[in-house]
Every structure is written in C-alpha cells, then in structure tokens.
Amino acid sequence: MSEEPDLATDTKKGAQALIGFVSTEVQLLIAGDPFIRQTNIDRVCKLHPVYASIIEDTISLTLLARDYRINNSYIIVRALLERLVNFCYLQFCEQSEFDSYLTYSKSKAVRRLDRTIEGGSSQASVRWSGVVDWASHPDLKAAYDKFTSINGREITRWTKVSLPDRAGLVESNTPRASLLLPLLMIYSDASEALHGTLYGSLFHLGTYDIGTVPYDQASLLKTTFSHSSALALMAGGAVNTLMRMCAMIRVPSFDDLAKQSTENLRSVSTAVGLLPMRKSNSPSNRDAPTSGESVS
Known part of the structure; x- marks a missing residue:
C-alpha cells in the first residue's frame, strides 16, 4: 500500500503523478531519437519515422491528459500502441514481412x-x-x-498477422515485455470512439460501468481520474517495453535509457500504491507491474 493514499489512481494527485511519469518517458524517447536515426541496425534506422511518430503521440497524450480530455486520449493512445507494436514487431519478423x-x-x-x-x-x-x-x-x-487483388481491388493491409499476434511475437522475444495488456485495456474502446458509436462517446464517463456508474460529481471525477491513470500507465508501460526492446537488440545508449525508464515506472507505481514500498536490502520487491515490466 502507498504511504500516501491521496495518490491513489482514482484521485487527481494520482492521475497527475502518472501523467508526469509519461512526461519523463517523453524526454527519454527524445534522448534516444538520434541513436535510432543513426544506428547501423538496418531495420531500426529505416523505421526512424515511426519512432518519431511515437514521440509525437506520447507528447499529444500528455497535453490531452493534463486537461482530462479522456475520450481523445484513448484515440491517441490507440495510435501510439499500434505504431509501437509495429516498430517492435518489425525487429523480429521475417524479412518478407x-x-x-x-x-x-x-x-x-x-x-x-x-x-x-x-x-x-x-x-x-x-x-x-x-x-x-x-x-x-x-x-x-x-x-x-x-497490393492489388486479382479482382483489381486495393489490398488495404500490409500484413496478415493480427495486431495481438504482432504484440505476442514481441512479448515472446522481449523478457517481461507487456503489450497485450495495454491493447486489451485501450484498443477496443478507442476504436468505438473513432467509429462514432454511442458507446464510444460515453464509455469514458462511466456510463457503461455496470454496478459502478457514477451518480454524482465526486464519483464522476473518480472515474475521470481512473481513466486518466489507466491511459498513462498503459502508454508509459508500453514505452518502457519499447525502451527495453531497443536495449535488448543493442541500439546504442538504450541500455541506460531503459534502466531509467524502468526506475521511473517503479517509482510512480510505488507512489500510487500499485507496488509496495521497496525495502533497501530486499531484492524481492524489485518486480515491476505486469502492465509495464522492464529490465533491472
């Protein structure tokens, strides 16, 4: 349990702490940008534009989340996750892919x-x-x-591998990586928002949270802060996976960046009560949360 219960994920301070964590991840992504662009790892440098887009998405999330624009934050995180999964997947897939x-x-x-x-x-x-x-x-x-079918129609996908299967390949090649959980938590609701459904216009307000539908301003705020915290944790955890993957394939300087990212994740997870306080001489408390585990 956190020593400061007012930093719980359904409070303003807790949500702000997690948004702040994403902001620190932005700085690490920016620090890694020249190494992605200049590396001699062919697949990495060729995908530098995708990495740059990941930075832009993460910055956009921090701007939206600070004003609690939850619905649009889901849409941005969906884009972030798909780009991030693709960037990582393309480091491990067959050359034909x-x-x-x-x-x-x-x-x-x-x-x-x-x-x-x-x-x-x-x-x-x-x-x-x-x-x-x-x-x-x-x-x-x-x-x-x-990308034209035998019937003359456009083939609208670059791969036949589903997004979850792409994420699964990354997880199987990157120890303690976590991309499937962020996809599960974010992707479907974000897609409903993009498609303009009634559900997609209301889910972030707790309207469809059976059994816990907000009933006053205080409970609505708790729902807002909970969504904001979840978005930040899922996005930040996914960025941590990206950092760890880059370190694992030996992109220069990413070993240090991944370690700092992991420390940021552990620190904020402890602050908001998702991890117990670490004891100075106890290695047993060194595990990061499932949503964004990373290198030690």
Whole structure:
C-alpha cells in the first residue's frame, strides 16, 4: 500500500503523478531519437519515422491528459500502441514481412494520385493532373501491383498477422515485455470512439460501468481520474517495453535509457500504491507491474 493514499489512481494527485511519469518517458524517447536515426541496425534506422511518430503521440497524450480530455486520449493512445507494436514487431519478423511494410507505403503513394469514393448515388474523386513515367519508377509499379487483388481491388493491409499476434511475437522475444495488456485495456474502446458509436462517446464517463456508474460529481471525477491513470500507465508501460526492446537488440545508449525508464515506472507505481514500498536490502520487491515490466 502507498504511504500516501491521496495518490491513489482514482484521485487527481494520482492521475497527475502518472501523467508526469509519461512526461519523463517523453524526454527519454527524445534522448534516444538520434541513436535510432543513426544506428547501423538496418531495420531500426529505416523505421526512424515511426519512432518519431511515437514521440509525437506520447507528447499529444500528455497535453490531452493534463486537461482530462479522456475520450481523445484513448484515440491517441490507440495510435501510439499500434505504431509501437509495429516498430517492435518489425525487429523480429521475417524479412518478407519487413519488406511488405515498406512496400505498402509506396503502394499508398501511388493510389493517392487517383482516388474515388462512392456512397449510394454520389461519388467524389480526386486525381493528380500530371503524368507519371512508370518506366522510371518500377518500384512504384511493383508496389501497386503487390497490393492489388486479382479482382483489381486495393489490398488495404500490409500484413496478415493480427495486431495481438504482432504484440505476442514481441512479448515472446522481449523478457517481461507487456503489450497485450495495454491493447486489451485501450484498443477496443478507442476504436468505438473513432467509429462514432454511442458507446464510444460515453464509455469514458462511466456510463457503461455496470454496478459502478457514477451518480454524482465526486464519483464522476473518480472515474475521470481512473481513466486518466489507466491511459498513462498503459502508454508509459508500453514505452518502457519499447525502451527495453531497443536495449535488448543493442541500439546504442538504450541500455541506460531503459534502466531509467524502468526506475521511473517503479517509482510512480510505488507512489500510487500499485507496488509496495521497496525495502533497501530486499531484492524481492524489485518486480515491476505486469502492465509495464522492464529490465533491472
């Protein structure tokens, strides 16, 4: 139990502590950016734009969460998790999968030149007025063909491996990593918010929390702080997994960054009562929470 019960995850101070933890993870991500960009590990440096997007998503989360914009925070964390899972998965997958990921981007670039959408009797189209010399860009033509079905329709996914299976591969290759729990806690609700359903517009208010639906301002605030804390813990724990994975595959400087990230996670988890206070001479209290375990 935490020595300061007012830092519980359903309190303002507890939520703020966890949001602060995510802010410290942002600084570690930024510190690691030049090493991702300049490393001689081919798959890592080629995915630097994805890493940069992870930084942007994490910054966006801190800005939204500070004002308790919970619904939009779920959407941002969904994007963060998918990018992060992909970045990690692509370090362990078969070369054909990695190549498919890169090729898919080229196919999307080609398709942007001529786009059409239909609904009922209506249609909207956008077409580039220029001319492409496809003979000079055989890689673009090949990419387009790869992601076009035999019926001439666009293939809209770069992989046949589901997101949970991608996360599972990362977990099986990175000791004590945790990505499936954040996906379970965040992804489905965030998708409902993105799809504009009634559930997606109300879930973060506790409307569908059977048995614990908020009944006054105080209980509504507790729900808000609980969601904010969960978002921060899941996002921060996932970033910790990313740090640990980069350290494991020997991206320069990430060993130190991963250790600092782990210490940040343990410290805030203890402060909000998710971990017992560590005893100075007891190694038994060194385990990090399941939602974001990391290297010692």
